[in-house]
Amino acid sequence: MKINKGQFRLSSRKDNWKFEIKRGKGHFFSYIKNRLQWHFYPRIHHVSKFPSHIDIEISSTCNLNCPMCYTTTDEFKEKVGRGFLDFELFKKIIDEGVKYNLYSIRISLRGEAFLHPNVYEMIKYAKKSGIKEVSSLTHGGMIDEKKFQELIDIGLDWLTISFDGIGETYEKIRHPLKFNDMVEKIKKFKEIKKQKKSVKPIIKVQTVWPAISKNPKEFYDIFHDITDQMASNPLIDYLNNDTDIEYEENFCCPQLWERLVITSNGRVVLCSNDEMGSYEVGDASNESIHSIWHGEKFTKARESHIKHKGVEEVSPCKSCYLPRKTIQESTEFDNRLINIDNYLNREQKVGK
Numbered sequence: 001m002k003i004n005k006g007q008f009r010l011s012s013r014k015d016n017w018k019f020e021i022k023r024g025k026g027h028f029f030s031y032i033k034n035r036l037q038w039h040f041y042p043r044i045h046h047v048s049k050f051p052s053h054i055d056i057e058i059s060s061t062c063n064l065n066c067p068m069c070y071t072t073t074d075e076f077k078e079k080v081g082r083g084f085l086d087f088e089l090f091k092k093i094i095d096e097g098v099k100y101n102l103y104s105i106r107i108s109l110r111g112e113a114f115l116h117p118n119v120y121e122m123i124k125y126a127k128k129s130g131i132k133e134v135s136s137l138t139h140g141g142m143i144d145e146k147k148f149q150e151l152i153d154i155g156l157d158w159l160t161i162s163f164d165g166i167g168e169t170y171e172k173i174r175h176p177l178k179f180n181d182m183v184e185k186i187k188k189f190k191e192i193k194k195q196k197k198s199v200k201p202i203i204k205v206q207t208v209w210p211a212i213s214k215n216p217k218e219f220y221d222i223f224h225d226i227t228d229q230m231a232s233n234p235l236i237d238y239l240n241n242d243t244d245i246e247y248e249e250n251f252c253c254p255q256l257w258e259r260l261v262i263t264s265n266g267r268v269v270l271c272s273n274d275e276m277g278s279y280e281v282g283d284a285s286n287e288s289i290h291s292i293w294h295g296e297k298f299t300k301a302r303e304s305h306i307k308h309k310g311v312e313e314v315s316p317c318k319s320c321y322l323p324r325k326t327i328q329e330s331t332e333f334d335n336r337l338i339n340i341d342n343y344l345n346r347e348q349k350v351g352k
Helices: 013-023 028-044 074-079 087-099 119-129 145-154 168-173 179-195 216-223 289-293 296-306 315-319
Strands: 053-056 104-106 133-138 158-162 202-208 229-233 259-262 267-269 280-283 326-333 336-343
Touching: 013 202, 013 229, 053 087, 087 119, 087 289, 119 133, 119 145, 145 179, 168 179, 179 202, 216 229, 216 326, 259 289, 280 289, 280 296
Parallel strands: 053 104, 053 259, 104 133, 133 158, 158 202, 202 229
Antiparallel strands: 259 267, 267 280, 326 336
8 A cells, every 4th residue: 555655756865864854853753653653554444533634724715727726627616616714713623633632734735825814823823732743735926035934933844835847837837926036935945944043844845747757857956955855746637637547456545544634614525635525524613523533424435445445435536546557657867766656548748
């Protein structure tokens, strides 16, 4: 069972170890325990008393229209819509979580978290309450130097910036953001951390593979000295265009034992890959997280996967990338071989 299927690291093994050490700074033994649970609980199908990680989507709204993103589709606009999580509901989730020693949260899922009017107050509340790791995915356009200093002050642990491609490729995908401006911004972020003598937030950049496949070394050389980690992933069928899909035999999804996912309207969905919210397992507005985690709908989905029938019996699993068969490709630079698990019968072209 692959626990983190899809994404692969462009950073060297040495840099990846440094990244893990920085990520656990301040609570390293708790971090090691959390990583062991993350990797082994799914393998033995152990349902913990409370999820150790929760994805809390504080915004399903984004101000970009990237060509490979499902939030731009009519289906998403009709079924999901765009909105912000209520701040009081966020506090309710955190307050219950700290009672059960919730280790980490990520405040992003489908939209741009830093559009939320209370995003900085939310991060501050979570950290002051005792959440050990608070992270977010962002396109970075909403964060300037002053706001980044604030993120250091309130204790954000990890910031992943989507950086698809180089130069003109990036600017076509991430319009209206400008490549050189964004690179300079990340350089400034590193300088600010150095000035403040702060390891965190650790900064990771990630890209879809077809955006850099012709020049991965150039991408690596640009970001190696100014970030803590670089990663990429094959282009997922987020637009649901694929028809010739082959699935792994005896697939059992690890996510159902790893994390819980709360969307911006308070509804809890099966996993972070249920983009349209088609399989709801609860409502955080009027149910406890504990009861949802151990509830009938979540339990039923886990049982289907234990029997290796998730793709047949659980609706969002059929279109998910995790059960798909892959073929291994590779690239080489700096005398290192980078292995890429690409999805079988999946065209690697942005917008396809």
